[in-house]
Amino acid sequence: xxxxxxxxxxxxxxxxxxxxxxxxxxxxxxxxxxxxxxxxxxxxxxxxxxxxxxxxxxxxxxxxxxxxxxxxxxxxxxxxxxxxxxxxxxxxxxxxxxxxxxxxxxxxxxxxxxxxxxxxxxxxxxxxxxxxxxxxxxxxxxxxxxxxxxxxxxxxxxxxxxxxxxxxxxxxxxxxxxxxxxxxxxxx
Amino acid sequence: xxxxxxxxxxxxxxxxxxxxxxxxxxxxxxxxxxxxxxxxxxxxxxxxxxxxxxxxxxxxxxxxxxxxxxxxxxxxxxxxxxxxxxxxxxxxxxxxxxxxxxxxxxxxxxxxxxxxxxxxxxxxxxxxxxxxxxxxxxxxxxxxxxxxxxxxxxxxxxxxxxxxxxxxxxxxxxxxxxxxxxxxxxxx
Numbered sequence: 001x002x003x004x005x006x007x008x009x010x011x012x013x014x015x016x017x018x019x020x021x022x023x024x025x026x027x028x029x030x031x032x033x034x035x036x037x038x039x040x041x042x043x044x045x046x047x048x049x050x051x052x053x054x055x056x057x058x059x060x061x062x063x064x065x066x067x068x069x070x071x072x073x074x075x076x077x078x079x080x081x082x083x084x085x086x087x088x089x090x091x092x093x094x095x096x097x098x099x100x101x102x103x104x105x106x107x108x109x110x111x112x113x114x115x116x117x118x119x120x121x122x123x124x125x126x127x128x129x130x131x132x133x134x135x136x137x138x139x140x141x142x143x144x145x146x147x148x149x150x151x152x153x154x155x156x157x158x159x160x161x162x163x164x165x166x167x168x169x170x171x172x173x174x175x176x177x178x179x180x181x182x183x184x185x186x187x188x
Numbered sequence: 189x190x191x192x193x194x195x196x197x198x199x200x201x202x203x204x205x206x207x208x209x210x211x212x213x214x215x216x217x218x219x220x221x222x223x224x225x226x227x228x229x230x231x232x233x234x235x236x237x238x239x240x241x242x243x244x245x246x247x248x249x250x251x252x253x254x255x256x257x258x259x260x261x262x263x264x265x266x267x268x269x270x271x272x273x274x275x276x277x278x279x280x281x282x283x284x285x286x287x288x289x290x291x292x293x294x295x296x297x298x299x300x301x302x303x304x305x306x307x308x309x310x311x312x313x314x315x316x317x318x319x320x321x322x323x324x325x326x327x328x329x330x331x332x333x334x335x336x337x338x339x340x341x342x343x344x345x346x347x348x349x350x351x352x353x354x355x356x357x358x359x360x361x362x363x364x365x366x367x368x369x370x371x372x373x374x375x376x
């Protein structure tokens with residue numbers, strides 16, 4: 001009888017993580033992920049996204065619960081403040097991805113982390129969105145991530161730990177290097 | 189006695205929108221926005237962001253309610269599926285921003301919209317995140333946005349409407365053109 005004892009580090013099942021790595025090495029198509037969300041405008045600055053099933057390799061996988069994400073604008077940006085606004089959601093996507101990437105890659109290397117917090121800050125000049133100055137971009141001019149980490153590691157390991165987010169995070173990479181986005185529009 | 193009648197199009201107060209444009213034209217610093225979120229790791233792939241007060245011009249503004257955004261990974265990515273994952277949040281940020289940018293800029297031009305839906309899809313090859321192939325990026329290889337719009341407009345106006353997201357959306361611009369991200373790390 002074969003027994004497998006799960007090795008959990010940072011809440012991550014490292015045994016399963018290594019199995020995933022081996023599976024993707026053997027069959028790269030197992031690592032092809034296709035994520036989807038469906039958004040519906042409510043009114044003004046308010047809209048809702050439903051996270052749709054995603055594809056992992058050849059499998060279509062449903063989330064265990066219905067995941068609805070709300071967006072709205074605050075009053076000063078003419079909304080009703082019924083949710084974080086799109087650029088705040090972008091900061092959340094980046095924060096969560098940097099943290100998870102660090103936690104997972106630390107687990108894979110046997111580095112135990114006690115605590116992670118981060119503050120994300122970004123500047124936007126509204127003259128871009130309002131098309132008041134063609135030299136001012138619409139998006140973030142820059143984002144600062146301040147990580148606070150508690151881990152019983154050497155200074156060298158701490159620097160390595162801090163590098164995992166920028167080095168491995170899919171959202172960090174998407175934002176820093178840019179992503180091609182195709183937009184199609186059709187009438188209802 | 190001066191009376192102002194609010195002109196509402198697409199749920200957007202166009203009178204206030206024009207006042208905002210004039211205010212930012214007169215004093216560009218009024219258009220300087222600084223957004224912040226604070227993230228806290230829970231365990232494994234799970235973490236939570238609290239949206240912090242933001243700065244608009246010289247004013248620090250609190251959201252009317254506490255806004256908490258959850259992130260987790262699905263089971264196949266070794267999480268507990270207690271929330272959308274970071275790359276799904278990124279799609280939501282983009283969807284919500286493209287929709288709101290279109291709705292606002294249509295309102296400013298007096299174009300009335302009845303309905304907007306969008307499907308966002310993106311591909312990620314896990315070999316990037318797992319560092320199995322240095323030629324494969326960690327982030328999205330591409331994102332497709334399919335907008336479905338109901339509006340009583342000419343074909344020319346429909347094309348104009350469809351262009352507003354890519355033309356004005358801060359998240360679209362951030363993602364397509366990239367954003368410099370600084371990461372600092374300190375010990376707790």
